[in-house]
Each structure stands twice: as C-alpha cells, then as structure tokens.
Amino acid sequence: MSADERRAPDAETAALFVPPYAFGGVEPVDVVRRRSEGLAPDTVTDQQVRVAGRILRLRRQGRMAFGELRDASGAIQLWLRADRTQAFSTLADSLVLGDWVGVDGVIATTRTGERSVLVDRIQLLAHARRSFGDKWRGVRDPDVRYRQRYVDLWANPGVRERFLARSRLVRALRDELDARGFVEVETPILQPIASGAAARPFVTHHNALDMDLYLRIAPELYLKRLVVGGIERVFELGRDFRNEGISPRHNPEFTMLEAYQAYGDIDAMRELTEGLLASAARAVFGSTRGENELGVIDLTPPFRAATMEDLVSEAVGERVSLDEPARLLDLARRFDLAVLEPEAGRALVALYEELVEPRLIEPTFVLDFPESVSPLARRHRSRPGRVERFELVVGGRELVNAFSELNDPDEQRARFEEQARQRRAGDDEAMAYDADYVRALEYGLPPTGGLGLGVDRLAMLLTGQRHIKEVILFPTLRPEAGSSESDVDEDGASDETA
Known part of the structure; x- marks a missing residue:
C-alpha cells in the first residue's frame, strides 16, 4: 500500500x-x-x-x-x-x-x-x-543523492557510516592538537581583506558600514596575529570559501585545519603532520594502515620526502633546476603548459602539477618550493630562490601545505607589493596587500611553523572516495531546476590548502 x-x-x-x-x-x-x-x-x-x-x-x-x-x-x-x-x-x-x-x-x-x-x-x-527509493535497494541518481542527503543517508548502505567516520577523524585531529598544547580559536569569516591564500574570494556588502567584505579564503593571517599576541600554539578548524570552479577535489566551501606553532619550523610541521594523519587513520581504520576502495592506505610515519626539483627531474628524465630558468621555461613550452608570466618558479610548479603530483600515491613531502609562488613562507636557509615550504601529497592529492613562516615585516611588505603587481598584471588569485598584518609583524613574530590541512580531502582518502561531494553532507549544487550531472566534473579551482 x-x-x-x-x-x-x-x-x-x-x-x-x-x-x-x-x-x-x-x-x-x-x-x-x-x-x-x-x-x-x-x-x-x-x-x-x-x-x-x-x-x-x-x-x-x-x-x-x-x-x-x-x-x-x-x-x-x-x-x-x-x-x-x-x-x-x-x-x-x-x-x-x-x-x-x-x-x-x-x-x-x-x-x-x-x-x-x-x-x-x-x-x-x-x-x-x-x-525512499526502490524497496530500499538504494538511490543512484547523483543529483538526488547530493541534493536530498536525508534520503541518501537511509537509502544507500555505507553513506551514514562514511560521515560518522568523518566525524571521528575530525575529533581525532582536535584531540591530537589538544594533547600537544594547541589552543582552538575562532577568527573572522567576514574579512575586510581577502588574503592568506592564492584564490578568488566571494564578495558581500555590509550595509551599516557601507563596505565590501569577503568570505575568508584562509584564516592564516589572523592566526599568526594571535601568535604575535602570545598564543604560542594555536589552531582553527572551520569553513573557508573560494569563488572558483567545482571538481572532484574542489567545493566552493570546504573545511580546513590551520595550526601555528611558535619556535617551530618546517621540520616541526613535518612531525606534526605525521602525528595528525596517523591519529586520523587510527580513528577510521583502528591503525595507521587500512584498506578501502582506493586501495591500501598507509599513513605510518615517517613519510617520504623529496624536493620539487628532484621530482620533476625524475619525471622529465633530465636534471632541472631553478638556477636554469631558460631551461625550465623551455620545458614548460615543450609540454604545452601555460605559465602566466615567463618566470622559472611558475614553470617549475606547472611541470610539477602536470607530471608529478597526480602520480604521488604514497605519502610524500614535496619540499623547497620556489620563492615566487610562496609569498608567506620564509626563505630557505641554504638554497637561494627557494622557501621552506612543503606540500604533503597522498594518492595524487595535496593534503597539507606548510611553511617556516615569514616573519620579517620588510620582506613581507615587499612580497605583498609583488603580489599587488601580479594582480594588476591580471592574476586575480594574487594576494591582496594587508597593511595591518605587516604592522603586526613589526611587533615581532617569533620563529613559527604553520600548516593547513584539507579535511575534506583527508576524509576522501580515509573513506575511499574519489569525489569531494561524497564527504560533504550538503555540497554546492546548481539550482534544482537547471541541475545536471555536468556540475560534477567542472574544474578550474585552486589547489591551495594554506
């Protein structure tokens, strides 16, 4: 009946x-x-x-x-x-x-x-x-599943458990940071300046103050202000917003963990990253190694580490270096890669993202990014032209981005000015100049390590999902009247996580 x-x-x-x-x-x-x-x-x-x-x-x-x-x-x-x-x-x-x-x-x-x-x-x-579907044998239409998650949770076995697993891993991240003495805080989501990452922001208008505000693209600069203020270990786990495309790895609103540790550097962030991912894996698998639809996932520390130049050299079959800019630009042209402006660092990153990142399956720290693409990272202590920055890549996806944080106000001012020049040249993802952040640095930021971890991507990895919509309860969709499966495969989003 x-x-x-x-x-x-x-x-x-x-x-x-x-x-x-x-x-x-x-x-x-x-x-x-x-x-x-x-x-x-x-x-x-x-x-x-x-x-x-x-x-x-x-x-x-x-x-x-x-x-x-x-x-x-x-x-x-x-x-x-x-x-x-x-x-x-x-x-x-x-x-x-x-x-x-x-x-x-x-x-x-x-x-x-x-x-x-x-x-x-x-x-x-x-x-x-x-x-609720065909005799409880499931709902398969992706538009119904994502738009009516309240049906999906009942009709498709495993969906509810996937989100319970996500909840456990988020709790494990918080517990790990708490055990290490980090303080959880909340920083503004509506910000007067969109900065802290290379991404396009959402813009809104505050009527009472008659001013434009931006949904935050990252909490980084506010969290480092708190380190200046004496909160030596600080983190925030919450939503960020980037006005970019939708793809299997990108949703316009997403969950990020950012953490900053005074007196630490890039090496401290590597150790912290390994601890966070091992704890998350134990919360889902019961150990640091498990198996799901993506295969065997092993997050047992220590993780492999290699420089970006070494990885690209291995991929192209010849030695490449930031010290040979003409050769890097020629390689980018040879692989038909678009580089916004003829600059060696951007060419190296383009080669890395095309030829290397998708093929890094085991956890790998990618080290020594070019200074030109890292405006908030401290210069490498021994390798000119590079910064102390890593990305952790697992299963072909960036999960963590981390720095030895730039704490020199004069150098930060110069980097912001260069970002402003790039913005005027047409790069709408270049960072905005944040004068108050420079002022905060003038009060003194101690040596600090910082990281950003993409929680949605970590949930994808640990629950065996290939699309970010499978780990976000209510992903961003087109209006229902015009919806189609094509919005599953759009791309054009930034890969920044910090």
Missing part, C-alpha cells in the same frame, strides 16, 4: 496514528541486540524494551508480520503477532516503508533464531509521504 493510500484506522486504534510530542525511554537498537545475544531459537523473554526508528521492510504472513526497524545504531527485526500486537491488522495494512515508529515489546527470537522485538504496541511517530 502506498503512503498516499494509507487506510484510515478505526476509532479504537486511532490514537496509534496521532504522532506524540515525545517518545522517551528509547534504547539504541545495538544495545537491544547485545542484550539478546546467545538466546536459543524460538525464545520469548520477559525483557521489556522500547525502541524507535524507521520501518525499512514490512511483510505480512497471515496472522504475523515481520519488519525491519533501523535507528542510528543499527537494525533489528520487528515481529508482530495478531494474538499479541495491539491493532495488528490495522498496523500491518497501514504502516509504509519509511515511517518513523516507536515500539514497546519484549526481546525474542524466531524459530530461525532471528533476534527480534516481539511487538506489544507500535506508535506512529512520523509518516513518510515520499518513497
């Missing part, structure tokens, strides 16, 4: 179909199942239970009916009998798949040994007026 054809109950049982305001005293299904372990087949106990959840299956067999009740913890069979269950016939004919119900009964097993709740009374808690 369809939801719209529900049979009206008679007066005697009408109260069962009036949803109550509350249904207290409910036990999780997994607790009830544990209480019923070891029962022999065809056993009816006197253990009273109260459970609640959705009806997923319901079939009538003469004077009995069997259903499956699922809550957040699991599923258990409901066993309705005409000689015991109040309003048996009305319930068996009127309940539909997806109805929320509250159940009072006793723990029992059927002749086949199926652990069950033998039902005394069922109370309708909410009626499902829409179908």
Whole structure:
C-alpha cells in the first residue's frame, strides 16, 4: 500500500496514528541486540524494551508480520503477532516503508533464531509521504543523492557510516592538537581583506558600514596575529570559501585545519603532520594502515620526502633546476603548459602539477618550493630562490601545505607589493596587500611553523572516495531546476590548502 493510500484506522486504534510530542525511554537498537545475544531459537523473554526508528521492510504472513526497524545504531527485526500486537491488522495494512515508529515489546527470537522485538504496541511517530527509493535497494541518481542527503543517508548502505567516520577523524585531529598544547580559536569569516591564500574570494556588502567584505579564503593571517599576541600554539578548524570552479577535489566551501606553532619550523610541521594523519587513520581504520576502495592506505610515519626539483627531474628524465630558468621555461613550452608570466618558479610548479603530483600515491613531502609562488613562507636557509615550504601529497592529492613562516615585516611588505603587481598584471588569485598584518609583524613574530590541512580531502582518502561531494553532507549544487550531472566534473579551482 502506498503512503498516499494509507487506510484510515478505526476509532479504537486511532490514537496509534496521532504522532506524540515525545517518545522517551528509547534504547539504541545495538544495545537491544547485545542484550539478546546467545538466546536459543524460538525464545520469548520477559525483557521489556522500547525502541524507535524507521520501518525499512514490512511483510505480512497471515496472522504475523515481520519488519525491519533501523535507528542510528543499527537494525533489528520487528515481529508482530495478531494474538499479541495491539491493532495488528490495522498496523500491518497501514504502516509504509519509511515511517518513523516507536515500539514497546519484549526481546525474542524466531524459530530461525532471528533476534527480534516481539511487538506489544507500535506508535506512529512520523509518516513518510515520499518513497525512499526502490524497496530500499538504494538511490543512484547523483543529483538526488547530493541534493536530498536525508534520503541518501537511509537509502544507500555505507553513506551514514562514511560521515560518522568523518566525524571521528575530525575529533581525532582536535584531540591530537589538544594533547600537544594547541589552543582552538575562532577568527573572522567576514574579512575586510581577502588574503592568506592564492584564490578568488566571494564578495558581500555590509550595509551599516557601507563596505565590501569577503568570505575568508584562509584564516592564516589572523592566526599568526594571535601568535604575535602570545598564543604560542594555536589552531582553527572551520569553513573557508573560494569563488572558483567545482571538481572532484574542489567545493566552493570546504573545511580546513590551520595550526601555528611558535619556535617551530618546517621540520616541526613535518612531525606534526605525521602525528595528525596517523591519529586520523587510527580513528577510521583502528591503525595507521587500512584498506578501502582506493586501495591500501598507509599513513605510518615517517613519510617520504623529496624536493620539487628532484621530482620533476625524475619525471622529465633530465636534471632541472631553478638556477636554469631558460631551461625550465623551455620545458614548460615543450609540454604545452601555460605559465602566466615567463618566470622559472611558475614553470617549475606547472611541470610539477602536470607530471608529478597526480602520480604521488604514497605519502610524500614535496619540499623547497620556489620563492615566487610562496609569498608567506620564509626563505630557505641554504638554497637561494627557494622557501621552506612543503606540500604533503597522498594518492595524487595535496593534503597539507606548510611553511617556516615569514616573519620579517620588510620582506613581507615587499612580497605583498609583488603580489599587488601580479594582480594588476591580471592574476586575480594574487594576494591582496594587508597593511595591518605587516604592522603586526613589526611587533615581532617569533620563529613559527604553520600548516593547513584539507579535511575534506583527508576524509576522501580515509573513506575511499574519489569525489569531494561524497564527504560533504550538503555540497554546492546548481539550482534544482537547471541541475545536471555536468556540475560534477567542472574544474578550474585552486589547489591551495594554506
């Protein structure tokens, strides 16, 4: 019987179909199942239970009916009998798949040994007026799945567990930082200057102040202001926003962890990164090594490390170096790579992103980025033209971006001025000049290491997903009237994570 054809109950049982305001005293299904372990087949106990959840299956067999009740913890069979269950016939004919119900009964097993709740009374808690798919065999249309996540969570096995795993890994990141003495803070999401990363911002307008504001693209500069202020270990885990394309790795709003440690450097950030990822893996797999749809994921420290120049040299089969700019630019042209302006550092990064990054499967620290593409990182202590920066790449995806932080106000001012020049030249992702941040540096930023970790991408890795929409509960979509699967594959987004 369809939801719209529900049979009206008679007066005697009408109260069962009036949803109550509350249904207290409910036990999780997994607790009830544990209480019923070891029962022999065809056993009816006197253990009273109260459970609640959705009806997923319901079939009538003469004077009995069997259903499956699922809550957040699991599923258990409901066993309705005409000689015991109040309003048996009305319930068996009127309940539909997806109805929320509250159940009072006793723990029992059927002749086949199926652990069950033998039902005394069922109370309708909410009626499902829409179908959850084809007999609960799943919903496959990606537009329905992403737009109606409340259906996807019920209709597709594993989706709910994926998001529970994400919750566990986020908690593990926080716990690891807390154990290391980091302080969690909140910094502005509406910012007067969009800076801290190379990305296009979303713009809004504040009416009372009559000024444009930007949704933050990164919290970096505010967090380093707090280190100047004496919070020596600080982090923020929250949403950032970048007005860019949508792709399997990019969503316009996404979750980032950024952490800054006074008296640390790039080496301290490598050790912190290894600790964070190992903790996240243990939260999902139970150890630092696990297996999912992407294959074997091993986040056991220590991770491999190599310079960007060495990796590109290996990929092209000849030695390349930032010290030979003409050769790098020639290589970029040979591989038909667009470089915004003829500059060796940008050519090296273009070669790396095209030829190397997608092929780095095992965890790899990519070291020694060009200074020209790293306006917030400190110059390398022994290699001119490079900075102390790494990206951690796993499974062909950047997960972490980290620096020895630039703390010289004069050099930072010069780098901001160069970014402003690039913006005037047409690079709309170049950083804006932040005069207050330079002023903060003039008060003194101690030697500091910092990192940014893409939480969504880490969730993708650990839950075996190839598309970021699978790990964001409500991803950004086109308006429903014009939606299509094409928005799954758009690209053109920045790969920055810090």
